[in-house]
Amino acid sequence: MRSFVLAAGLATLLSSVGFGATAWAAAPESQEPIKIGVHDWTGQRITATIAGTMLEKLGYKVEYVPIDYLTALTAMETGDITFVSEQWDTTAAEVMAKADASGKTERLGALGPQAQEDWWYPIYMKEKCPGLPNWEALKACGEAFSTPETAPKGRYLGMPATWGGHDAERIDALGLPFVEVDAGTEAAMYAELKSAIERKAPIMVWVYSPHWVSATFEGEWVQFPKMEQACYDDPAWGLNPEKTYDCGKPLGQIWKYGYVGLKTTWPTAHALLAAYQVDGPELNKMVAAVDLDGKPVEDVVAEWLGKHEADWKAKAGL
CATH class of the missing domain: 3.40.190.10 (Periplasmic binding protein-like II)
Structure with missing residues (x-):
């Protein structure tokens, strides 16, 4: 193009x-x-x-x-x-x-x-969490992604609600042993990602494309249940009949x-x-x-x- x-x-x-x-x-x-x-x-x-x-x-x-x-x-x-x-x-x-x-x-x-954006991890984290990129692997891998302030739960580094990700709702709806942490700014978020990759430290982070992260570092997006609009609108849709957002984010x-x-x-x-x-x-x-x-x-x-x-x-x- x-x-x-x-x-x-x-x-x-x-x-x-x-x-x-x-x-x-x-x-x-x-x-x-x-x-x-x-x-x-x-x-x-x-x-x-x-x-x-x-x-x-x-x-x-x-x-x-x-x-x-x-x-x-x-x-x-x-x-x-x-x-x-x-x-x-x-x-x-x-x-x-x-x-x-x-x-x-x-x-x-x-x-x-x-456009694509969702949870993303460096490729070396697959060794610590067998079963990735399937999201269900995360149910047993919270500690593998944990930090001292979140242990034994995993730490998911995301952005404020102004970005519209619904990640806190996703964690709740899918019963994931993770805590969402607000990075504050994009610069801080990806500086932390870069540092973690250099040290091969555990990290799960919001990544979007187009962006340099997925084009620069080897990693994968978590494969959540495929998003349909009903996932966001109707609690009866999907794996959790009482919660919305029990799916990944849409593409488009x-x-x-x-x-x-x-x-x-x-x-x-x-x-x-x-x-x-x-x-x-x-x-x-x-x-x-x-x-x-x-x-x-x-x-x-x-x-x-x-x-x-x-x-x-x-x-x-x-």
């Missing part, structure tokens, strides 16, 4: 909605700022900054607004956020369904990478969203953002450049824009 689809498809897209080269030359259509939501993980900061930088190069005013992942679409419904680059099927399906029903937001298409797309007024107020920006895509493996490398190599997000974005300059500038009339 091309890392950015403008070169191949944006001319057709613009033509279909009534914009040609002259529309690009006339941008911006409004001096009102386009407010881009920024979440608390590196990959999304990169994809949001790519979008914002392209818009700025076209003359648009851009404001970056830090906002919790699961509240961004609610803010979009009131116009407080104009665009978000990532809402994941894996953890935001419920809030996306509500936003779609409101009629005040618009799905602008898939960002490109396939990463969606871009725009405020419903984006198309009428900034039609050229709307077309650009609808066509914008990023290649998954390339995004992994960009996240690694920031998290592992210490490069600023802005530098990584500048390199990406330079690499794909011909693709998007030709269609932007620059």
